[in-house]
Amino acid sequence: MALAFDQDFSRNLTLTIDNVSHGYDLADRRLQVLDNILITVEAGEFVALLGPSGCGKSTLLRLAAGLEKPSTGALKEDGRTIEKPDPDRILVFQEASLFPWLTVRKNIAAGLDARGVLKEQAHRIDEVLKLVKLEAFADAYPHQLSGGMAQRVAIARALVNDPKLLLLDEPFGRLDSLTRLSMQQELTRLWRAAGFTALLVTHDVEEALLLADRVIVFSDRPARIVAELAVDKPHPRRRDDADLVHLRQTLLQRLGVADDV
DSSP states (O other): OOOOOOOOGGSSOOEEEEEEEEEEOOOOEEEEOOOOOOOOEETTTTTEEEOTTTTSHHHHHHHHSSSSSSSSEEEEEETTTSSBBBTTEEEESSSSOOOTTHHHHHHHHHHHTTTHHHHHHHHHHHHHHHHHTTTTTTTOGGGOOOHHHHHHHHHHHHHTOSSEEEEETTTTSSHHHHHHHOOOOOOOOHHHHHOEEEEOOOHHHHHHHOOEEEEEEOOOSSSOOEEEEHHHEEEEETOOHHHHHHHHHHHHHHOOOOTTO
8 A cells, every 4th residue: 555645845834933032921030032033944844953952942843833922023834824733733742742541553543533534534544653664563552662662653643644844852862872863764764755844853963964954053042043054965874974974063063062072
């Protein structure tokens, strides 16, 4: 059976982050998190955001998902202002956050069920199970899965809705190094197969270079864009590629880290 995720960038969205600033009112002060962020993520593009912990990267993903509204500026999908969450824009968190009382299949089906389209689109569950290579675990429960498998279920739960934009907030941050390497390859494969637009938050410079078409570096809070690098290399990429090694050194310098790290 052919998968329904044929790569077609025309059906995906362009995300425009138009001079966005954002902050929060605390008890005694205003905490400014984002400062005049201007980014365009083209349809089908994979962009990675790097920056210090707590600088506002995850906040930007929440704004793009429609979970919050920016203090100033606007976020737009294909020119339309983002006002609220939508199945076209799915946020995948660092924690898989699966329902422990549901099987893998039923966890993946949860979004379709909530939207009232499970009956018509039930076939997609088998498609994404095959895509993330978990067909044999369809009837397993979350406690029976490894960390990498659980995260694949979380990604499948997002992909079953056929999102136009996948927002990834440190999705592999809690995995061991070998599982993380495997999941990076898996995400690249899924992106190339499905063709969705992707915006990834990560603290891992190598991960950003291995996955993304473009890497954007944020300053400390309030986040400002301090660098932007294109990664013009075909997939799959090698960590020891001379061009990637050079880009890694450039990114580390922009992040204020010594070259010999």
